[in-house]
Amino acid sequence: MIRTARISAVVALIAVSGLVAACGTSVDSPAARTAASVSVDIPADVTIAVRIAGGSVTPTNTRTEARLYQPIVIKVDSDAADELHLHSEPSQTFAVEPKSGQEFRFIVTVPGRVDVELHHAGKTVTTLLIRQ
Structure with missing residues (x-):
């Protein structure tokens, strides 16, 4: 009787494990659809390369489009100290x-x-055009 109960418990455990595994791999599961939509909605970084050399700045007076909350990266190579200032709300300085x-x-x-x-x-350097 104890052996029959153990066999029944093992069979039940295997059946439940199989169901859980099948649910976890379903492409059509709500969790999989949510994860897929989240990864699509995350905007890529906007990267702006800036060079300061011999008193010259490249680029200057460009326009760069970005979305609200989109990560913006400014990469700077410089031969002089300066202060990069963003006229945003709130303003930011680097x-x-x-x-x-x-x-x-x-x-x-x-x-x-x-x-x-x-x-x-x-x-x-640039004017960011931030859209929703």
């Missing part, structure tokens, strides 16, 4: 050092135009 490979990452939470300026150089 210290630029005289070195290569600097990365400044941020998001914008209010739609509209956001000027990205280098204060010491007196140049507008």
Whole structure:
């Protein structure tokens, strides 16, 4: 009798495990559909490469489109110290050092135009056009 109960318990456990495994691999499950839609809705980073060399800034006065909350990365190679300023709400400032490979990452939470300026150089790198 104890042996029959054990066999029944093992068979039940195997059956339940099979059902759980089948549910976990279903492409049409609500969890799989939700995960797929979340990964599609995450916008890719907008990357802007900036070079400051010999008093010259590249690029200047460009337009860059982005969406609300989309990650924006400004990569800077510079031979001079400066201050990168975002005229966003709230405003943001990043210290630029005289070195290569600097990365400044941020998001914008209010739609509209956001000027990205280098204060010491007196140049507008780009104007971000932030859309919903």
